[in-house]
Amino acid sequence: MLEIRGLDAAYGDARVLSGVTLSVGPGEIVALLGPNGAGKSTLLGCIAGLVRPRAGTIRWDGEDLATVGPHLIVERGLATVPEGRRLFGTMTVEDNLELGAFSPRARAARGSSLERVFALFPDLQARRRQIVRALSGGQQQMVAVGRALMASPRLLMLDEPSLGLAPRLVRAILDALVEINRAGVAIFLVEQNVRAALTLAHRAYILEGGRIVGEGGGAALLRDPHVRRAYLGPLAVRE
Amino acid sequence: MSVLAQQIVLGLLIGGLYGLAAAGLSLVFGVLKVLDVAHGELIMLGGYGAFWLFALLGWDPFASLLVVIPGSLLLGAVLYAVLFGFVVRAGEEARIKNSLLVGFGLALALHALAVRLWTADDRSITTSYGGAVLTVGDLSIPVIRLLSLLVALALIVSLHLLLARWRWGKAIRATAEDWQAALLTGIDVRRAYLLAFAIGTALAGAAGTLVSVGYSISPSMGLEWTLKALIVVVLAGLGSMLGTFVAGLFLGVAEALSAAAFGGPYREVVGLVIFVVVLVLRPRGLFGR
Numbered sequence: 001m002l003e004i005r006g007l008d009a010a011y012g013d014a015r016v017l018s019g020v021t022l023s024v025g026p027g028e029i030v031a032l033l034g035p036n037g038a039g040k041s042t043l044l045g046c047i048a049g050l051v052r053p054r055a056g057t058i059r060w061d062g063e064d065l066a067t068v069g070p071h072l073i074v075e076r077g078l079a080t081v082p083e084g085r086r087l088f089g090t091m092t093v094e095d096n097l098e099l100g101a102f103s104p105r106a107r108a109a110r111g112s113s114l115e116r117v118f119a120l121f122p123d124l125q126a127r128r129r130q131i132v133r134a135l136s137g138g139q140q141q142m143v144a145v146g147r148a149l150m151a152s153p154r155l156l157m158l159d160e161p162s163l164g165l166a167p168r169l170v171r172a173i174l175d176a177l178v179e180i181n182r183a184g185v186a187i188f189l190v191e192q193n194v195r196a197a198l199t200l201a202h203r204a205y206i207l208e209g210g211r212i213v214g215e216g217g218g219a220a221l222l223r224d225p226h227v228r229r230a231y232l233g234p235l236a237v238r239e
Numbered sequence: 240m241s242v243l244a245q246q247i248v249l250g251l252l253i254g255g256l257y258g259l260a261a262a263g264l265s266l267v268f269g270v271l272k273v274l275d276v277a278h279g280e281l282i283m284l285g286g287y288g289a290f291w292l293f294a295l296l297g298w299d300p301f302a303s304l305l306v307v308i309p310g311s312l313l314l315g316a317v318l319y320a321v322l323f324g325f326v327v328r329a330g331e332e333a334r335i336k337n338s339l340l341v342g343f344g345l346a347l348a349l350h351a352l353a354v355r356l357w358t359a360d361d362r363s364i365t366t367s368y369g370g371a372v373l374t375v376g377d378l379s380i381p382v383i384r385l386l387s388l389l390v391a392l393a394l395i396v397s398l399h400l401l402l403a404r405w406r407w408g409k410a411i412r413a414t415a416e417d418w419q420a421a422l423l424t425g426i427d428v429r430r431a432y433l434l435a436f437a438i439g440t441a442l443a444g445a446a447g448t449l450v451s452v453g454y455s456i457s458p459s460m461g462l463e464w465t466l467k468a469l470i471v472v473v474l475a476g477l478g479s480m481l482g483t484f485v486a487g488l489f490l491g492v493a494e495a496l497s498a499a500a501f502g503g504p505y506r507e508v509v510g511l512v513i514f515v516v517v518l519v520l521r522p523r524g525l526f527g528r
Contacts, residue, residue: 048422050422050423069422069427070423071422071425071426074422074425075425079423080423082419082420082423086420087420088412088413088417088420090416090478099409099413099421100424100425101425102426151424
């Protein structure tokens with residue numbers, strides 16, 4: 001479904017991605033792990049069309065996305081929950097969700113999408129008329145996921161959705177992702193909570209210094225010595 | 240006392256037009272992050288549009304709004320397509336600088352064009368009811384300026400509703416708040432820019448029409464109106480059109496009061512004082528988000 005080959009990206013002279021090759025199939029949950037500054041957000045930016053790569057191709061259902069504008073990438077069924085949520089803070093929950101279904105295809109389904117979001121996050125239904133800025137971090141993250149779901153995506157990309165949330169809320173968000181995936185939506189997850197991400201994911205890639213240095217099944221990577229040492233900490237190695 | 244009250248009334252009447260003039264500038268600045276210093280010249284063009292519709296075809300200036308507003312909307316779309324659309328392609332840092340260059344160039348060109356076509360004379364529209372005055376107690380209120388104020392208010396309220404309720408109105412607000420997030424929700428941000436610029440130009444055209452009725456227009460009026468609009472935008476802050484209108488009324492009254500207290504020449508000074516004081520004490524403005 002999503003096929004990335006030999007992707008290079010740079011900001012000015014600073015090379016951020018080198019020869020990244022990866023894929024996400026229909027209905028899959030794929031995690032992308034790596035330290036800060038590895039290029040994870042840049043990679044998501046490239047897929048969403050916000051960052052133009054230097055070289056390489058990004059194909060979606062076989063179509064090269066190089067010349068497709070970001071809003072049309074959303075229209076094709078690829079929605080992003082950006083890092084830091086990036087909600088429209090002065091607007092209501094309802095307005096944010098409605099804006100998520102802006103593209104014509106999503107708009108046609110917005111009634112059922114809204115029901116789906118409220119079923120997933122009942123909290124939001126009660127708060128639909130509240131200004132987003134007044135919500136807690138966890139509720140805002142729910143709005144961010146909800147807004148992306150309103151686009152009726154076939155692939156949902158999330159950049160660190162658990163960042164800064166209390167453990168209970170992290171659980172709630174990750175549970176919601178499993179729920180979303182059960183409904184047939186593929187998920188591409190950038191996550192610093194490595195253990196949780198690997199438990200969730202069918203497959204995972206490890207990005208370090210702009211290169212893919214490892215990939216494998218979620219369970220297998222959880223047992224991998226390098227992964228354990230680098231991402232799960234010294235305690236995990238001794239376990 | 241009644242002299243003072245009369246000054247305040249006149250200040251409110253012109254202040255409504257300041258508010259309308261500023262609303263367009265505020266919308267363009269807030270959404271495109273571009274400072275359109277030719278905004279006053281767009282007001283001037285709206286004024287001449289109404290003037291010639293009156294002089295050549297005998298149209299009532301308030302009726303000619305029905306032509307001037309769509310005409311300005313179209314002009315705005317064209318200006319965006321041939322000029323400002325290229326400015327917003329630059330990164331946000333370069334955008335303001337580029338927009339100043341393009342804006343000043345456009346302002347000079349429109350000014351020269353207006354002098355060439357219509358001479359440098361002051362003009363105004365004198366309708367049959369232009370001299371009518373409403374007397375309330377000691378106060379005398381020029382009917383035509385009162386009508387202008389009401390039309391300005393109606394336009395601001397319509398704009399507010401448009402931005403609050405219309406699908407693309409929400410998209411424009413979303414783009415103003417975070418254009419990258421807007422792209423990620425599937426909004427065609429360039430189209431939001433185009434719409435915001437066209438609507439901003441339409442507001443300028445409407446403001447120009449109202450200026451040509453109660454006051455006077457000339458090819459050189461642009462700079463003064465850009466300045467007034469800029470002061471009101473700074474005073475109000477971005478994000479609230481109703482707040483911008485209120486700030487316009489405030490500037491009108493402040494001007495009238497300082498003219499009454501210190502003499503006519505100080506009318507122009509008070510705005511600049513407000514400008515500096517607000518920037519120092521409350522940079523996001525009175526109603527800024």
